[in-house]
Amino acid sequence: MARTVVIEAHGGPEVMKIVDRPVGEPGPGEIRIAHKACGLNFIDVYQREGLYKLALPAALGMEASGIVEAVGEGVIHLKPGDRAAYSSQPPGAYCEARVMPAAQVCPLPDSISFEEGAAMMLKGLTVDYLFNRTTPIAKGDWVLFHAGAGGVGLIACQWARSEGINLIATAGSDAKCQMALDHGAVHAINYRTEDFAKRVREITDGRGVDVVMDSVGKDTFEGSLNSLRPLGMMISFGNASGPVPPVDLLALASRGSLKITRPTLFTHIADHATCQEMAGRLFSKVASGSVRIEIGQRFPLDQVAEAHRALEARMTTGSTILTL
Missing domain, CATH: 3.90.180.10 (Medium-chain alcohol dehydrogenases, catalytic domain)
Structure with missing residues (x-):
C-alpha cells in the first residue's frame, strides 16, 4: 500500500x-x-x-x-x-x-x-522544448518570458544565458524581478507597475522580441502579441491566469504576420x-x-x-x- x-x-x-x-x-x-x-x-x-x-x-x-x-x-x-x-x-x-x-x-x-x-x-523538459523544439532561436535573439521567477522561469533564465540568448523576464514583484536577473535575464519587468509591452519596445529600440514564451495565459496574451516583432512567434504554453479567449486570426496579420502555437510537453x-x-x-x-x-x-x-x-x-x- x-x-x-x-x-x-x-x-x-x-x-x-x-x-x-x-x-x-x-x-x-x-x-x-x-x-x-x-x-x-x-x-x-x-x-x-x-x-x-x-x-x-x-x-x-x-x-x-x-x-x-x-x-x-x-x-x-x-x-x-x-x-x-x-x-x-x-x-x-x-x-x-x-x-x-x-x-x-x-x-x-x-x-x-x-x-x-x-x-x-x-x-526543465518544458524549457528544452521551448528553446530547442518549437521555433529556431539563435544566439543574440530576444525572448520575452513571463513568470520569470517561477520554477520554469528560473530554469529558462539560466538556459538562455548559457546559449547567449537575450531573455527579458516579467514577474509580479521587484524581488522576483531581481531573482530573474540573478539567474540570467538581461532585463526584468514588474508587470504590476509597468506596461510590459511598452517596456519591451523600449528595451529593443522599438523592434520587439523574436519569441514570447507565455505560461500566464489570459492576463498577458494581448500584451504578448504587442511585444512581438513582425514574423515573431508567440508560444502560449500555460494558463496560470485562466485560458486565453478565442483568437482573431486577423489580429496576427495586423501586427505583422505573427505566428502562434500552443504546445504541450x-x-x-x-x-x-x-x-x-x-x-x-x-x-x-x-x-x-x-x-x-x-x-x-x-x-x-x-x-x-x-x-x-x-x-x-x-x-x-x-x-x-x-x-x-
Missing part, C-alpha cells in the same frame, strides 16, 4: 485527500518506483480544478523521483535499484510508490539529488527516444552548472492542499516539491 493523493470531484485544494492504495507489480513496459520526492506544477491545479478534465476518481501529480523497485517485461533502460526521475502521463505522482509506464522515466545521474530530480523534470516526450534525448540535454545543463535548480518551497505530502494554495496565490518562487 502507498499513500496517494486523489480527487473524487473537481474543485479547490480541499477536494484532495490522501488514501492508501495498493501498488501491485509492473506489467510489460512498466516499472514500480518508490518515490523520494514529488514535483508540484500548474498542470496539477488545472487537472484538480477540471480545466483539464480527468476521469474520476483520479490521482494527481506529473513528476517525481525515486528508486526503481521492479521492472516489467521489455523494459531495458532501467533496472531495480536505479535512481530515476520523470515527468509523465498518466497523473499519479503524488504518492509514496506507484506502477507506471517506463518509457518516459529517465535514469537520474548520481550528481543530481532526488529533490532536484523531482523539481526539474516537467519544468507530453506531445514532445511521447516518443521514448526523444524523451531520453531531451532529458540528456537537461541533465547536462544541470551537471555542468549552467542551470541550477532552485527549490523555493518544500511541503510534506499531507500538506498538499497548502502547497496548491501557495502556488495559486503566486506566493512561490522557483520549484515546489512534496517530501515523503
Whole structure:
C-alpha cells in the first residue's frame, strides 16, 4: 500500500485527500518506483480544478523521483535499484510508490539529488522544448518570458544565458524581478507597475522580441502579441491566469504576420527516444552548472492542499516539491 493523493470531484485544494492504495507489480513496459520526492506544477491545479478534465476518481501529480523497485517485461533502460526521475502521463505522482509506464522515466545521474530530480523534470523538459523544439532561436535573439521567477522561469533564465540568448523576464514583484536577473535575464519587468509591452519596445529600440514564451495565459496574451516583432512567434504554453479567449486570426496579420502555437510537453516526450534525448540535454545543463535548480518551497505530502494554495496565490518562487 502507498499513500496517494486523489480527487473524487473537481474543485479547490480541499477536494484532495490522501488514501492508501495498493501498488501491485509492473506489467510489460512498466516499472514500480518508490518515490523520494514529488514535483508540484500548474498542470496539477488545472487537472484538480477540471480545466483539464480527468476521469474520476483520479490521482494527481506529473513528476517525481525515486528508486526503481521492479521492472516489467521489455523494459531495458532501467533496472531495480536505479535512481530515476520523470515527468509523465498518466497523473499519479503524488504518492509514496506507484506502477507506471517506463518509457518516459529517465535514469537520474548520481550528481543530481532526488529533490532536484523531482523539481526539474516537467519544468526543465518544458524549457528544452521551448528553446530547442518549437521555433529556431539563435544566439543574440530576444525572448520575452513571463513568470520569470517561477520554477520554469528560473530554469529558462539560466538556459538562455548559457546559449547567449537575450531573455527579458516579467514577474509580479521587484524581488522576483531581481531573482530573474540573478539567474540570467538581461532585463526584468514588474508587470504590476509597468506596461510590459511598452517596456519591451523600449528595451529593443522599438523592434520587439523574436519569441514570447507565455505560461500566464489570459492576463498577458494581448500584451504578448504587442511585444512581438513582425514574423515573431508567440508560444502560449500555460494558463496560470485562466485560458486565453478565442483568437482573431486577423489580429496576427495586423501586427505583422505573427505566428502562434500552443504546445504541450507530453506531445514532445511521447516518443521514448526523444524523451531520453531531451532529458540528456537537461541533465547536462544541470551537471555542468549552467542551470541550477532552485527549490523555493518544500511541503510534506499531507500538506498538499497548502502547497496548491501557495502556488495559486503566486506566493512561490522557483520549484515546489512534496517530501515523503
